[in-house]
Amino acid sequence: MIAALRYEWCRLVTLRSTYWLVAASLISAVTLSGLIAWGFSEVDLDTEGQPFVMGIIATQGGAGGVALLIAYVMSLFGVLTFGHEYRHGMIRATLTAVPGRVAVFAAKIVVTALVTGLTALLCTAQGVLVGRLFLRGLDVWNDDVVQVVAGVTIYSALFALVGLALAALFRNQIAALVLVLLVPLVGETIVRLVLVLPDALDPVQGAAAYLPFDAGAQMYVMLHLGDATEFFGYVPPSALAGGVTFAVVTAVLLAVAGALFVRRDA
């Protein structure tokens, strides 16, 4: 396993895309957080609203229900982790350097989760600092903000692992990339509409709360729309339940991808 970890780490640090993706994430996060904080700088915030604004700034809008940009960038990172192996025929070189397939797969999971989680943490933490810079006197490290930072970190790492699993499943980075972008942005929306609109599906409307990407987002979303969604027959899960849902789906995808990776020809 140590050999596989050494390989995976060396693989990452000798690729330009690693630096591009991390740098792009940090720069876009600083820029967006700064713009949002600037927008709030003239608003007189009461104590109750401060954590929410801080969350919005730290997540570049994600805490307000907007798609979490950093998670999508990190999913690209996950896709490339396996995509490069198949696109450039590296997989055979990889497996002659490290023949243990389980170790190779596990090392990719560990390194991807750590790097993407750390990048997301930095992107969110800098958002908190930017918020404090623009909005002096704002309560920064309250429990809600800490939960948002932790939620974004975990969500982004899981999102990246979904990308990794899809690239390993399809052995094609374009297919994986399309899926990892379209399923959360379009796919889940369509499924939710199908579930909540026809009366015939009333008995299973509750399933709309557990669409994995949306459920996972409850780990950092601070805008609670319980009343609004209850009208459609479901209530979003708690942060814990949503996070567990997303983690289980990710784990299942990884398990299937890992089993196929071990059995398939390289």
Next chain:
Amino acid sequence: MAIIEATGLSKRFGDKLAVDGLSFRVDPGSVTGFLGPNGSGKSTTMRLMLGLDNGEGTTTFDGSPFRLLPDPMRQVGALLEAKPFHPTRTARNHLRLLAAPNRIPDSRVDEVLEMVGLTAVAGGKPKKFSLGMGQRLGIAAAMLGDPHTLVLDEPANGLDPQGIQWLRGLLRHLAGQGRSVFVSSHLLAEMALLADRLVVIGRGRLLASGPVDDFVKSSRSNAIVLRSPDIERLGPVLGDRGAHLVGGADGAYVVTGMDREQIGDVAYEVGARLHELSSREATLEEAFLEATGMSEEFIGRPGALSGAPGSYDEAPR
């Protein structure tokens, strides 16, 4: 020094049996050539040997399967395909990447780059490499761990004549040090100069295995060339005693079924003059074509494109 022992290797792709119960052995201190027509299963066999394809059978390197070897690149160096690298990762970084899990120091990376003549482009991106340069980088990767065994699939692909000569010298030198070298190639003239032993396959099955000389000597193309002004008297007697004569346009006859001494004795017996009595040895190519004649997977038909260059048919009038 490692003995490669392949036993019962089989691989099926759908309905097609690509490799069928293949068993052979590669001994240290020799270059063993792996020959077979296109699509005969050479590359699949090599992938099976290294555990890259899942199939039946086992391959051991000094008793251990590849996947169980500690620091495998220190024991088995492999080249399996042209250009197996990320296009923007530099040549040096590509080798550092492979060296890292096998505890091979970076100083060895520079050594192998120099050995294959790529020092000048060590910081260059492989996307700009020619096929030959890519092949040299692949050979450098195989040599990275200074392994006692090499498994090389078509290593001469893309190399220029100087490169092929260099590769031949390198592999002979490595075998001379007692290493096991298992190398596939479709360049038969090159293999005749390089290999000590052969494993020949056709349609995934073993056709021959053993020393190159034995394989060539087994060919029916080995014959005696006979030229005699008294052939009308000598020919029937040779025929009666089991020889087979095929006449050539220039008066020379190719005789099989008897050796030179026997023909000379018969000629003396019947009082026939001999103007030529010489051995004609088969080439590796002739022996290979004879051995694999019925085993080609893809057979071209020169006349299929009527009137096209190389066609044996007459062009339509």
